[in-house]
Structure formats: C-alpha cells, structure tokens
Amino acid sequence: MENINENNTVATSNIHPNGAIECYKLFWTNYANFAGRARRSEFWWPTLFNVVLGFILSFIPFVGPLFSLAILVPNFAVASRRLHDTGRAFGWFFICLIPVVGTILYIIWQAQDSQPGENRFGANPKNA
Numbered sequence: 001m002e003n004i005n006e007n008n009t010v011a012t013s014n015i016h017p018n019g020a021i022e023c024y025k026l027f028w029t030n031y032a033n034f035a036g037r038a039r040r041s042e043f044w045w046p047t048l049f050n051v052v053l054g055f056i057l058s059f060i061p062f063v064g065p066l067f068s069l070a071i072l073v074p075n076f077a078v079a080s081r082r083l084h085d086t087g088r089a090f091g092w093f094f095i096c097l098i099p100v101v102g103t104i105l106y107i108i109w110q111a112q113d114s115q116p117g118e119n120r121f122g123a124n125p126k127n128a
Helices: 020-029 040-057 063-070 072-085 090-097 101-111
Strands: none
Touching: 020 040, 020 072, 040 063, 040 072, 040 101, 063 072, 072 090, 072 101, 090 101
C-alpha cells in the first residue's frame, strides 16, 4: 500500500489519505520528509490531534514537553509540504514570527486549496 521512493520515504503524492487516522499515520511515516506536497487533510488532521494531545499531556509533568519535542520535526515537515502544495517555499513558514498578521496569513495559506497541476515542488497530490 505504501509507495517508497528512492530516498526511502513514503511518496505522499501517491497516497490519498482517506481519513483522520490515515493522515495521522502519514504524519509520523513522513516525519522528516520536507520534499513534495501535502493535501490540506494531511496538515489539518495531525494539527488537530497534536493540539488536543498536547493539551491533555501538558498536565502530566515531563510528558507534555517530551511530546512537544517529539512532534517538532514532523510539524515542520508537514508544514513545509503543505506550503509547497500552495506554491510557497518553506521559508514562508517564518512569517508566523510577525505577531498576529503573520500568523493569520500563515493560517490562510494552509487553508488554501492546492495549486492546480504540477508546480516546482512536484505533482498535485489530488491528481495522484
């Protein structure tokens, strides 16, 4: 079922996650894959799960911070792939450092539909 590319990472453009659990599995499978494109569901389902889990685990000493560290790289990776899907490079992630306006702009970009067709980051995952 999984398509492994030449870098021994799962080729996200060939997998269509059907639901929340599949998206969260894909989040961990591609934990350090910064290349390619990711659909909106591949970004938003893990984001929702991580916020809820992070809130719950924050009440347990040492576990909350460890969870936050564990999801740091996968969050950057999926954010990078999602920005690629909208035609932006990962460097645009740092617009979040601009208070309020930067964060709102980043959220709007992550909620945007995929750039149609192929872009410089690969094929549209919707068409795979």
